Amino acid sequence: MLTLNAPVHASHPDLPMTFSRRRTRPVVVGNVTIGGEHPVVVQSMINEDTLDVAGSVRAIQRLHRIGCEIVRVTVPSLAHAHALADIRQKLQQQYLDVPLVADVHHNGMKIALEVAKHVHKVRINPGLYVFEKPKDNRTEYTQAEFDEIAAKIQATLAPLVISLREQGKAMRIGVNHGSLSERMLFTYGDTPEGMVESALEFIRICESLDFRNIVISLKASRVSVMLAANRLMVKRMDELGMNYPLHLGVTEAGDGEYGRIKSTTGIGTLLAEGIGDTIRVSLTEAPEKEIPVCYSILQALGLRRTMVEYVACPSCGRTLFNLEEVLHKVRSATSHLTGLNIAVMGCIVNGPGEMADADYGYVGKTPGSISLYRGKAEIKRVPEQEGVAELIKLIKSDGRWVEPQV
């Protein structure tokens, strides 16, 4: 259906209908598991000041109630790390033990060690965890300098790794394109390879301490860089016999329609290649706005089912009713029936054939009348103004209707 008056209804039998997910090791984060056979996990981050314990508890609950399964909280100081003890305790008392991730920043060893006692997972950024201020006049990075910092990273990371290992908690090694260390930039350039090597250096330290409860992320604000880095990470992990789950996201995606499109392009492309075990859509909007986008990406790819799946034609010269208005009415009446596929199609010429595997169809028949379908079978023809009510009756008669919760 490409043009208004010359609909095209081509099918592509050669395209695969399904894709298989990359096999990853399961990583437990509180009562949620990332990777393995588990569904792709949705996460987000509150933007309250962590020192505001009551406000943070409210924000975490708000996010969790709408489907955010893991919530991240920023921890820029030791005081913030201590506040997380209170936040966790209040959540347990007043609500649920929501899986929490602490985001640790520059030179964060002491903070990470403290906060590891209170949360389920600690996220560190390899570019910042041992932060060396870039030198303005540097022209090279010698192997000796490289190794000296590597030793410092090993010494600084080890206590955190041991603490997380002993508590059965998890770590995210979260590389950001924009904050690669100077040492990685000199050695590998500002490239996906630099991002991957940065993650691998930290993974090797974890493995040397027999710690494998690790999730990896390689984020960038440019979708092409994020895609290349994740694909290269998978290739390198395959070569090295590693199977850590990946957390996907496009950083600084912005807001509005373009922010959503950018995030969907990056996250959705990788998921469609079978890559990715948990996702975060980062929008410059309230974090609550991120969750529906995550679920839409997952539902569109058939990875999670949290909504009714609507199939609707774009309308054209053959359309026999106001499609936008009817789709809106059908959606308002049925959007709580999670799991159903409902099609709204403008005409019988191509509508029934294009409804794919919809459970029910609402199809324009003649001017003023529509036909209701169950699967591919036409059930009855009714006047257009009774269409939505008759559709509900049909779903009820099949025992598939539930009353909407008020």
Ligand code: SF4
């Ligand atoms: S009205 Fe019919 S031909 Fe036109 S887009 Fe819809 S289904 Fe296709």
